[in-house]
């Protein structure tokens with residue numbers, strides 16, 4: 001999955017992962033993150049997710065990181081937020097009303113960008129990456145964050161032979177392996193989701209679960 005793949009998806013509006021409503025698990029488990037008003041939440045591979053608006057409405061400041069400038073522009077337009085724009089090294093940054101989107105590669109994020117992050121919300125980020133990139137992504141994120149920073153991680157699990165990702169199937173064992181020795185992994189809940197993802201069923205998927213994990217450390 002190179003950058004071109006994602007730029008093409010956004011250019012052609014092939015974005016079935018984008019949902020019009022805030023994620024049910026985010027709403028249900030937000031409080032497990034133990035955040036205070038104004039705390040900053042990192043949303044890696046953010047797309048134009050309305051979950052960022054939901055987090056902001058709950059009092060968080062939000063930092064999203066997203067490759068596609070179409071996604072970033074659309075987010076502010078669709079949310080009716082006037083955004084300022086500036087360049088910061090590898091990133092074009094658009095910012096308004098407590099939401100900052102860094103347009104660029106997550107692997108270019110450095111500790112200066114992550115200095116004030118209080119929590120991470122990963123929905124459809126880990127599962128967007130093929131296995132070798134997943135390992136690199138987790139190592140990179142953990143290299144930037146204090147161990148005490150909690151993460152709410154949502155993944156999909158399905159019979160992996162049924163479709164070519166993304167999304168890729170990431171089960172509990174994989175999550176535990178990826179974060180082994182570095183974060184405590186608690187599975188909060190799992191729900192059948194195939195009915196909500198008809199396009200994946202059309203591609204041949206017969207079972208789909210969404211898992212919610214809380215990752216803690218320090």
Ligand SMILES: C[S@@+](CC[C@H](N)C(=O)[O-])C[C@H]1O[C@@H](n2cnc3c(N)ncnc32)[C@H](O)[C@@H]1O
Nearest residue numbers: 006017045046047049066067105106123124128
């Ligand atoms: C499956 S989508 C999920 C978007 C969002 N989290 C959501 O829930 O709607 C994955 C997103 O990651 C972005 N992306 C892929 N690789 C990236 C990278 N290396 N750095 C930043 N964004 C990336 C893609 O452009 C795409 O918008």
